[in-house]
Amino acid sequence: MPRISSEVIKKVASARVGFDVLPLIEALKSHNEVSEFELAKLLHEDINSVRNKLYRLQQQNLLQFKKKKDEKKGWYVYFWSLRAERFKYLYKEILESELTRLDKRIKKEQESGSYECPNQCVALGLEEALGTNYQCPDCGATLNSCDNSKLVAKMKKRKSSVTQSIRKCS
Numbered sequence: 001m002p003r004i005s006s007e008v009i010k011k012v013a014s015a016r017v018g019f020d021v022l023p024l025i026e027a028l029k030s031h032n033e034v035s036e037f038e039l040a041k042l043l044h045e046d047i048n049s050v051r052n053k054l055y056r057l058q059q060q061n062l063l064q065f066k067k068k069k070d071e072k073k074g075w076y077v078y079f080w081s082l083r084a085e086r087f088k089y090l091y092k093e094i095l096e097s098e099l100t101r102l103d104k105r106i107k108k109e110q111e112s113g114s115y116e117c118p119n120q121c122v123a124l125g126l127e128e129a130l131g132t133n134y135q136c137p138d139c140g141a142t143l144n145s146c147d148n149s150k151l152v153a154k155m156k157k158r159k160s161s162v163t164q165s166i167r168k169c170s
């Protein structure tokens with residue numbers, strides 16, 4: 001039975017395949033090596049819809065299969081399983097790109113004037129504000145932090161939780 005946490009499954013499904021595959025993934029998780037006919041029965045779904053979802057998962061290399069010949073009917077039946085390692089790999093990849101995106105956004109937010117003079121003389125970025133000791137270079141008033149400091153703090157919090165999740169992967 002492949003061991004993949006629901007956090008990993010949700011993240012990979014939402015980023016790469018679509019949320020509608022979640023019940024199918026759960027079914028594959030609890031019934032290893034299962035045919036698409038059995039899956040259709042388990043999910044009360046028609047076979048084409050199951051095949052479409054399997055196809056989308058397969059495109060991301062998230063499945064493996066065993067082919068067995070049905071001796072009576074003479075055709076091949078596929079028995080599907082989840083590739084736990086691939087889920088984990090994609091999960092890490094998604095988190096890492098999220099981290100890069102967050103870093104860029106944090107930098108951008110910090111560079112755009114995050115401190116303003118209460119008298120509206122200037123708007124300064126964090127480094128510039130540090131350089132003037134948080135005082136307006138024109139009138140000497142103490143600079144106020146703008147609203148984006150809250151946003152930055154939020155993004156930093158998100159960043160540290162993403163970093164932690166990445167660390168757990170390896």
Ligand SMILES: [Zn+2]
Binds near residue numbers: 117119120122138141
């Ligand atoms: Zn000022």
